[in-house]
Amino acid sequence: MDPIVSPGSASTIKKDSLTFFKSFFNNTEDDVVDSQAAPLPFLSPIANSVISSCSKLLHKPTEELQHCFDTEHPNIIKGSLGYARSLLEFCSYQALNTMTRRPDYLADKNFRRLTFDMMLAWEGPSAENEETASRSNQEVEDEEGWSLFYSTSTNMAAQVDDNKTVGLEAFARIAPACTVIADVITVHNLFDVLTLSSEHKLHFIIYDKYLRSLEKVIKSAANVNSSSSASNLQLSEGEIVLDIDGTVPTQPIFQHIGISGWPGRLTLTNNAMYFESMGVGIYDKAVKFELAADMKQVIKPDLTGPLGARLYDKAVMYKSTSITEPVYFEFTEFKGSSRRDYWLDIILEILNAHKFIRMYNLKKIQKSEALARAALGILRYRAVKEAFQNFPSNYKSLLCFNLTESLPGGYTILQTLSSRLSLLDDSSSQRDSVKSPRGNRQLRHPISYLTLCRHGIVLENEVSINEEEMQQVGDVCVGEINPLEMAVKQSKQDTGRAEAARATVDQVKVEGIDTNIAIMQELLFPLIESFNRLQRLASWEEPSKSTAFLVLVSFVILGGWMKYMLPSVFLFVAIMMGCNRFANYGKPLEAFNITAPPYRNAVEQLLALQEAIIELEALIQAGNVVLLKVRALLFAALPQATDRTAISLVIMAVVFAFVPVKYLILLAFYEAYTREMPLRKDSSDQWARRMREWWYSIPAAPVQLIKSDDKKIK
Template identity: 65%
Template sequence: MEEEVKKLVEEKKKEEVPPAPGAGVFKMKMKSLALLNRNKSKSKSNANANVIALSPKPIPHLSSLANSVVSRCSTILQVTTEELEHRFDTELPESVKERLTYARNFLEFCSYQALHQLSTSPNFLSGKDFRQLTYDMMLAWEAPSVESETLDKESPSSSNQEIEEEDGWSLFSSSSTTLAVQVDDKKTVGREAFARIAPVCSAVADIITVHNLFDALTSSSGCRLHFLVYDKYIRSLDKVIKAAKNALAPAIVNLQLSEGEIVIDVDGTVPTQPVLQHIGISAWPGRLTLTNYALYFESGVGLYDKAVRYDLATDMKQVIKPELTGPLGARLFDKAVMYKSTSIEEPVYLEFPEFRGSSRRDFWLDICLEILYAHRFIRKNKLKEIQKSEILAKAILGIFRYRAVREAFRFSSSHYKTLLAFNLAESLPGGDKILETLSSRLALLNDGAGIANAKRQSTLSPTKQQPTLSPVSLLALSQLGFVLEKEANLDGQAVIVGDICVGETNPLELAVKQSLSDTGMAEAAQATVDQVKVEGIDTNVAVMKELLYPVIELVSRFQILASWEDPYKSMVFLVMIGYIIIRGWIRYILPAFFVFVAILMLWCRHFNKGRPLETFRVTAPPARNAVEQLLTLQDVITQVEALIQAGNIILLKIRALLFAILPQATEKVALLLIFIAAAFAFVPMRYLVLLVFLEAFTREMPYRKESSDKWIRRVKEWWIRIPAAPVQLIKVDEKKKRK
């Protein structure tokens, strides 16, 4: 992306620098252009004269860039800066007017109102003025006051110069050469500034995914956003939205879309990039269309048959996932999306062929899942009318942004986290809390009269407004030319009450930040897991032995006691455990163990606070080549197979005893079970535990060893004589399986 920024800078410079050589000639032309601007400004209409007559006065405690932004906001709103400051002081609560944050909050107040006003235009994304103003708002947000203003005075903001453009006089614009100088001078925007300004325009960013969008735009620029990258993103977004509007008219005729159903994306129209639909062993090319309610596939090339509709809105147990496809049902290419629901007899596979990678498939998988998850959220929360349309509008705008980033910068989704809100909520730790918070915010939406309520609320001051919100995504979509609700028609006079509030962090932002924090912790933990993974069976066994050393040592010591190598220690242990069992204290052993471990952990936390954990050292086994590792793996598999065989034999012999294949053995086992049942019924449990412990622990005692060995030998001989129940393996008919 750094190389792309440099290329864009050079292109901008070439466009602005005149072909005639010499800096003096260029300066003369610029002076002439400035004089021409002055002459033209005198001949403007009365409206423009009134705008200029406002003469915004700088506010002393704001930085020069912040003053520039506020003055342009006052021009857009047709209000003086003094009036804006008066409104801020009288209408907003005292909590946002503290001395340390006054400048930034006042800048947000002016910026938010101006952006709401600008976004009412259908083509506001096309204007360079909008892109430049929003970027300058972000720059000013980082240095809003005089104290925080940067010391570098040699590279003035692009917003401080007003130059005549080819399309006429502009309130905010400056030359592209100045913008190029600005980028060269490293005037860039940080994450928090982008997250506070960009989501105010719902088309530009969403509050849930704004951090991921910033990461995608700054993936190669050190987490700082260049203007040319931001400008390219907005232009790409505008191009995507216009392409979607152009595809809307012919699709309505061919697909017979229902009211409120709009086309989001279309693929398969280019003969060299078809979409193949696989059902069974049959496959045919066609055109694939995604709307906010369903997927449509029209088979054919150039001339299309009647579309087949795959529903995404109704609850039909839909499953959408990546899948392998190939000719005649062969599973060869990982470039398909599988759709399965209760409305179709067998799964449908939609393949997106391409020479390298599977970026087409991944894109369509993501956007289909986004619509599916949005409808699941709607059904789960039983949303109706304007709330439902708001969720669908949020999903649609997210898909437009995702497509804009993908087409502008040509890298796949594996290079950044998802830009789709509902996909993100499904994958993030605590994503369900984000959706719960979103549901609670939807409850505050203006309903009933819909937009009329939003207009009525706009006449009240913020301190007197009811706790309601406007459907900002739905309004943004309708302003761009997509109609989901007939009532969502805005005449440009209503003030939008959105999620981003001046000087405040709303619950949705907090939920997203908490989820991102949890994600960071999870990723850091996963990084440690990836770091300690070792290869090789023998190496992993060595690591496991070292980790289980305390347990192995404890078991070995118990075996030494049970072997009666030291009769004195074994007798003391026997008496102590027997006394514990008789007294009934054995039930406290497990709780005491847990308390001991808890105390040990708290002890380590207190005395090892701030100290790094010592590296766990393991003696690595001798290195082995690939053949030796394969032989080791074969030995392990053979041992595992032997264990499974032994387990099957035990189960088959128990089955033989159960069904009395050997009647005498079955009688003995039945009598033994009756005796055990009587013991459990009439003998206290502690005595039974004591009896089992004495039997197991004193088996190697010198006085019992000979008789114990003889008894174990008789039991083994008896078990060997038990036959296994017969087993018959039935092979599946391959012909039936293929059918």
């Protein structure tokens, strides 16, 4: 593997990188590319221009690239839009694989323009799209006047109009090929954020701004990991610093434990958090808060303030089994809580990444690759946040492991990702993987981890790979959708259905206790009406109907048909749903008409709520009285009542032991159903009165309330 270039010689790297990108367009005697090569007739001008640039970079004629593509992908039909698009992907991915091996490639304007033009060409790859994919005559030049797509010896050069924009599909196919730019799991959300103010069309100026910000963030991370500040934390092997906050004296981070608070700085790594209290000119020894081990960590937003007061919603609470009480990190900010929200997201991303590692028992390079994917996501998040100050607060997550926690199909995405990571093997298997089939070859390299190594963020490389033979680019495959992309697409569809269902829920939510009760009564009307009719039968107001119902239920119980009642109900509901399914196919669901109750103002609603709370309190009190009386019976507070209860329980035990269950059910039904029968009404009332008098005579067990001793740390 090529040696890792450590940060520090930024000017030399930039000069070498610029020379590299310029060199493949210069026509020299040793260049194997024919400068007079004719454009491919079935491709659009911009596609020909991009493929020409790729051929110069790869030192292969376009005909040779097309021949290699036809050899590796013989099933793609020539002359179709898919063939032109797949050929463009093939050349672009190979060029990106070569370009991304160079250090500091993000800093080169020509690299940024080339990748954007790859997206433009992907949207209009065939000659039929010539009008929509045509480019203006304006040259894209760097500070020294050199144009990426300009060559005096060829007529293939075409220029890109600054007003040209890129759509979602093109961005999702090209951007993840450069792992540092986008992740296939979050690429759709990244596109939504970048195109928030441009009607979901990506302009080059926005794309360029994002990559320049990403390059600065990556350089900053590399400098931090190579400086002495990282070594002061006594990091473990393979641990890297992802972000530090609180270093500015005017914006410290306060750590709250109990009513005490200390200012300091907070550092997040791919394994833990470190807080260093601010002393006199120096920082105290860092306190480590573990994220990698399974310590039942709870991390959530919370309120905090001076002396333990819960005033400001700007804190992150951390709790685990390794500490006695929760720790609060307050991110001071004059307005809003974007600073806290950012740190909450990146901390949860590392925590969720380690949960994923433990769930699928990932080891060594598999674990390093998963953490590298999380680290790259955090760096992209930082770049977007720093580049665009009006970063929306209601965005969908740009962090892959956080996103899978909230998506309906997140488990499927994680399962697919674990299957891909399981293909990572030791270095010997990786060297042999070049000879394996194409589908497997693109899965056998820890590309995210290698990306961190190439950018100098990881200083020690655990993987030995011949990069000249490695052909992997991100999580994309030429002319096909790999399983991870398929899982993301399926999850996106499920998310759309879930959001549509959630929108209907928001629409039917109404305000007011009376209105909600009225809606519930209408929805439960069939059950309420059935219960009322059963109650009328049990009242024996119409003896003939009550007698008929009594005989019918007795026949069902004695015939042993009770076990079929519940299945019959399920079957009846299923048949009714099936009939409605075919009868109302394609028709929108009609609105449920509900008569609104009389209007009540806010004071009347508060009074109604107070009455409801009083009634609820009375029910709870009655329940407590019943439990306390049962306790008194169990512990013989009234010996006579306890004796009678014990004898009754013995008789019931004998009856349940020797009498068949169906006769017991029939007896219980007769007793409950015939209470209001004229022949039994008087005796039933007398028996119920005696039971009430006996129950009232039982004392409740005593209760003593003890005030808790609330001790707070001073």
